[in-house]
Amino acid sequence: MIDGARVLALIPARAGSQRLPGKNLRPFNGRPLIDWTLDAALGAPAIDAVAVTTDDPAVAALAAARGATVIDRPADLAGADASVFDAIAHALEVLALGIVGGHWDYLVLLQPTSPLRTAADVQGAVALCHARSAPAVVGVSPPPKPAAFHRRVTDGVIGPAGDLDDLRVINGAIYVGRPDRLLADRRFDVPGALAWIMPAERGWDIDTAAEFAAAEAVMRG
Template identity: 40%
Template sequence: MIDGLRVLALVPARGGSKGVPRKNIRDLGGKPLIAWTIEAALASRYIDDVVLSSDDAEIIETAVAWGASAPFVRPAELATDSADSLSVVRHALRALPTTYDVLVLLQPTSPLRSTADIDGAIGTCLQAGAAACVSICEVEKSPFWMMEVQGNGRLSRLLADKPLPTRRQDAPPSYTLNGAVYVARCSDLLAGNGFLGDDTVPWIMPKERSFDIDTEFDLKYLRFYLSEGQNG
């Protein structure tokens, strides 16, 4: 709880995954991938409950073993490749018997996000009086030098409406969503709003905590990254 507001952490983890089969319960550093997110959420100063949204019995069993609660099973129609995360969020809010004021969406595919990132995003959102807060990280390559291919086969700058900086170091910092933390007021989410809008504020995270596992290569690389850190 923060400022008298009840906070729910929702961990979405469906069973089907084409990019990384069974990714949510795959081993990472000696524990299931989903355990990293659950542990970080349980250590939060502000989160009241950590709830899993899943359609898969094995994922549910694993998440509960690591401390999350699973009071419902996600409907099959919300566990497809085409199901959007906001529909999953709204289903969870309506399915739970308890009413919450703030929701924090924590995807298991961002295992290195810390408890400090979670609490920082929650605090930033409420202190700013914003509708939402999302985590971002700075991109290595500025979009000022990114191109797109036109229908005629010619190149054009993606940001053609903005002047090209003379030097790369003169380009303003640019950021991308890293998928680690999404915070919003439950009333706004139930009203049909999302996490991104004119009243969204950022929580900036470093690259080393912004890993997002989408492929087998991502998982293998992160395993290597963690093993190198443990070996000094």
């Protein structure tokens, strides 16, 4: 809770993964990948409840053992083409009927594929959203290459890219939004959304085996 506002952290962890099967439970520096995201959610003081929406019994068991609320995601919301916003809507409906229910002022979406984001990142993003009365906050990081390496290509000709010093990429590590607004807009990067700026090493979004290995190396230092 932050200034009386209730905050829900939701971790989407469906079983299927086309590019990296079983990634949510794959050992990452000795622990299941999703465990690091549970650390970040459970360690942020602003978070009132942590829920995991999943169709994977093994993920559900791990989440429950860590003290998170488990939401059984139906098959029609767990396919490769399923929308995360449909999963969010389902999770909020289920939670409203249970002991964790009630009104949520903020929803924090934390994908298991960003294990290097910290509890301080989660806390900071929520605090920023609340302090600035923003509709949403989105985690961003610098691009892989500095602005000096970027060029604009027109008709095959390389030219200057212009002013890219402030260029950032949405890293997928943290999304904070107001439930009613985000379900209506079905996006977090709405007009007026603020950026939670993170260093590149904490903004990894793992989607392939190569990215998995690289992120492990970054964590090990």
